[in-house]
Amino acid sequence: MENQTVFGNWGGSYIPEILHQTFEQLQDEYLKARNDPHFWQEYSDLMSTYSGRPTPLTYAENLTRHFGGAKIYIKREDLNHTGAHKANNVMGQGLLVKRMGKKRVIAETGAGQHGMATATMAAKFGFDCTIYMGEVDVQRQRPNVFWMEKMGATVIPVVDGSRILKDAINEAFRDWVSNVDTTHYVLGTACGPAPFPEMVSWFQSIIGMETEKQIKQQHGKPPARVYACVGGGSNAMGIFQGFLGNSDVELVGVEAGGKGIKSGLHACRLCGSDASPGVAQGYKTMFLQNSDGQMLETHSVAAGLDYVGVSPILADLAEKKRVRFESATDSEVMQALDLTMKMEGIIPALESAHAFVQAFKEAPQLSADEAIIINQSGRGDKDIFTIAHAFDDPSWKKFIIAIAEEYNR
Amino acid sequence: MENQTVFGNWGGSYIPEILHQTFEQLQDEYLKARNDPHFWQEYSDLMSTYSGRPTPLTYAENLTRHFGGAKIYIKREDLNHTGAHKANNVMGQGLLVKRMGKKRVIAETGAGQHGMATATMAAKFGFDCTIYMGEVDVQRQRPNVFWMEKMGATVIPVVDGSRILKDAINEAFRDWVSNVDTTHYVLGTACGPAPFPEMVSWFQSIIGMETEKQIKQQHGKPPARVYACVGGGSNAMGIFQGFLGNSDVELVGVEAGGKGIKSGLHACRLCGSDASPGVAQGYKTMFLQNSDGQMLETHSVAAGLDYVGVSPILADLAEKKRVRFESATDSEVMQALDLTMKMEGIIPALESAHAFVQAFKEAPQLSADEAIIINQSGRGDKDIFTIAHAFDDPSWKKFIIAIAEEYNR
Amino acid sequence: MVKTMILEEKLRAQLQQKDILLMTHIVLGYPSFHVNRQVIAQMVGNGVDCIEMQIPFSEPMADGPVILKANQDSLAAGTTVKQCLEFGAEMTAAHDIPFLFMTYYNIIFKYGEEDFFMAAKAADIQGLIVPDLPPEMSPDFFRFAKTSGIAPILIFAPTSTNSRMDELNTSADGFIYCVARRGVTGAQSEFDGEFDSYLNRCRAATSLPLAVGFGIRDSEDVRAISGRADIAVIGSKTIQLVDTEGVEAVGPFISNLR
Amino acid sequence: MVKTMILEEKLRAQLQQKDILLMTHIVLGYPSFHVNRQVIAQMVGNGVDCIEMQIPFSEPMADGPVILKANQDSLAAGTTVKQCLEFGAEMTAAHDIPFLFMTYYNIIFKYGEEDFFMAAKAADIQGLIVPDLPPEMSPDFFRFAKTSGIAPILIFAPTSTNSRMDELNTSADGFIYCVARRGVTGAQSEFDGEFDSYLNRCRAATSLPLAVGFGIRDSEDVRAISGRADIAVIGSKTIQLVDTEGVEAVGPFISNLR
């Protein structure tokens, strides 16, 4: 991918003038880094010694047998330090921040994963750190808040708007315009104004580069299809970049179907027909918005997919039909999660489980000499509150009630 | 380490006759595996593609600067699948079980980590799985119970004795003598009757083998000292085996000092003077017992160190003064944890944090051209309930109370 | 009524008579169009020279807490773009001062840029402020601005370099909106030495009138920029005033500013 | 009283008069030594031929729930090894049947093996059952057993191979304790064809009397093994009986067994 600010009809940089200069600096620094082979070396060394890369590509023998079609491989981003692919982006930006000489980072977070990753990076690099998180998400992801605070970050619950991810992004921008000289905004996904979509995708491309080598080694040839869940699009862009150049590999992005695409309670921007082109949060893409251009509430069991916009690069790849988009409903997600835990001893994040759903639907259609790859963007054990809740687990409820009684005493 | 059933004055196999035959078979199968180079290859491939090995050795630059002495390196067993070194042992035993043709595994668990790891392995290998866990531990580690059950395991709370780890071990033995033909008992640490201490240590030696290479690569020479927490002793044996042959490397095991070694509320078997030689749970070692030979209650903030016995191999190495033993109190542990999170963005398990405490005490005494290694046996985010509780975090309490209210409605 | 006179000329004419002009800000539909109507009447009656009417947007990223909340409440009450356009037309017909629309780019983009300019023209709107639209992002926008005779108001910021100001100036019309400081709307600004040199840089970069906004809250602030800038922009302050003291407080507040 | 006669001879003498002998089990200090005393009197009075007294241990890994709980409760009540030895001496003095100690190895190891055998000898104990001590783990133990004339009772299990039985037999004395099935104390056993062939293997491996334990609960069970084994061991059942029906129930229960 060459340096671009616009991808087909999408992307760009729709930012307040106060940020113009800082984006120029960021763009500059990013381009310098991209053209400096030492930078990638430093980045990949850091990811190797700190975050455990390369993450494995695991052959899911039992699931493969169960579905009786293509060989199912799982790319294990859950094994990254902090438990998700978010670490890749954040560590990369951390290195850039060091180069820019800034001392403070801010970030938005939905699921809490990106906030965790940013707080971790800030601790490691010695930056001050403020995390914006929608109040609704603070409530559903309290353990992550606890850890962020323990790592020295300040977590600010955002009480405006629908109090979820998009509102946290707006609030982070407000902080940024106020503290532009000292602060870098570590955007958490392949969205936002240029160069973020491309830059975040570049850092995440480490996933695809590894996977492309691993599948050849383990399976002998490229996969037939690659599945990734799509919130902002960073894990999808990450793994897809290993295969974009090979038109024989079908790329499938899976969005949050929520309560079903017809219910209106979902976050499908690129599949279904509820989204339309728009400009917000600094970039042009397909947004879930009304006819006046006001953003709609979205819904997903997975906080990290609960977002109105989507990477402009993916909007372009969707338009060009290079990536196919599908959706998975909340209840399909819980089923896929259950099956994966029982059959492989692996706990995908709720976000990642969306990709599993679609892969499970399609695996039986393919022959046994084909491979498919699912990007497991993160681990689900961080989601204990959501998952135990969604499974309506009675001993979990008893446990929580008992602790609360102790605390109330 | 050559195949042994006794280590100096320690170890052995004090088992009911009903188990004699099954231990012969296990010993046989273990020796066959040990002498078969393919076995280790299969094991290390599995650990690489499924569990993310090799785990990194992370240079803790900020902690090093903070203490101003030896370079501090952290071996990152927390990045294993399921979050701790326990995975190494469990996957190894899983391969053996497959060779023995058994279809059911049982295990004891304290912190829940070994139970999680075993349930995971059972899911992966398609075994039936029952986990015994002291009722006290079930209460403090409910999230792990939830995941074990989700992975298809049956978790049985043990209500006998002090309802912690040692009681779970007794109960697992009771199951085993009843189901000896179909069942393998996946002991979780380097304790118990031979061949467990040696076999578990062998599987865990993958840690030390990797570390020995990594430190040479990153630091140019072997470390001055290596620190590991000691519950049963498996993670310690794992990393120590990389350096046992080099007498210039000082090996330090850190036990649970609980409320202080003088308070009697601790789990110090090899440091302090409260323990004495004994035979229980199938092996001879230093136990915390009274003058009649009745086992005492132990105490630690870390469930995984809360155990009366200790690896016979470590008892031998202690007697031979090859390994030095120290202890860390609960409150020192919380401080070390706090510092490590804030400075490095890394969350050690409460167990592992014991090793950090001692390393932090000693790092300043060593010169900057020396390296020390801390074995981070696991990650702490599984301990959210214990850690948030120990930090007495008010928003955590509010959060729990709010969810409980919702559940009570 | 000299409705065809272009915005800059209109402002220059006013500047013949006054040291400094006043521009005020309201959020359309907040707390209601009815109150908007009363507030505007008070503003015009007490000497305001120009009014920017914000069409609310769900993601007002450059606005601080007061205006952000006003945007959300207005939308929650059901405010539509169509209503805003109609209300704009009503105001321009009722009052003989220039009215501008301020909004975020998506409102215009979604409406259709050309259509939006036509609708704004029909409503006799004199200028458009779009804080998240740098000129390089939509040449069309500036083409439509020119053909419709509606001034595209551009923004200078303290972080803008001289060359960036020059570049912005080539696309700007009507006046330049100089953001007094880093940050969002609503917080206090300092009009100190650093501010002076910033304003000198602005003046050097453009021949258009200079409006200063962000944090102007009282007569002291207005006095502080008089002689240095051409227009003082009062934003969050009047919204807060209506919230806390009611519509009637607006007239006296405005007449005391200058 | 023929206290010097060794255990095997004593049992063989009894076997001259009875088809099958009865051995019972009690846990010392549970629910109290006082009750132990009463229970033992009832047992001896109703024809029990041999009693194994378990010195409680905190980790009784081979015992099922009933005996496990008895161990724990006894310890919680403060039972010590010294008390158990004293009580043993009291019983051997009071009753003219062989008494054995059953316990886990750590109790003996911690006491000192030689000291323990001396103390047991002084208490006139005839045998020792230690379920977690395979003979290969302590040659000393067997040396002290020989010198003290206390029979080390070894255990055969259904999983023991013939060669393992032969090996065990070389260290055993008094009788062989044949565990009826896989599992811990207290659960039901089936005395079926498989059990027959197991017992035949036991008989072939040793010339010592065979005791059968684990799951013998009533006269039917005793009858089932009569003629096949020499001693029936009643374990958990009498503990449960005392728990639920009191000491007085023990006598009638025992006298009905055979």
Ligand SMILES: Cc1ncc(COP(=O)(O)O)c(C=O)c1O
């Ligand atoms: C585990 C995980 N997967 C996926 C996502 C979605 O983000 P993206 O589409 O940028 O990969 C998130 C976001 O928080 C996440 O935490």
Ligand SMILES: Cc1ncc(COP(=O)(O)O)c(C=O)c1O
């Ligand atoms: C993370 C972790 N570290 C250490 C231990 C202690 O075990 P060991 O001494 O066998 O390594 C445990 C036991 O559960 C554990 O979970």
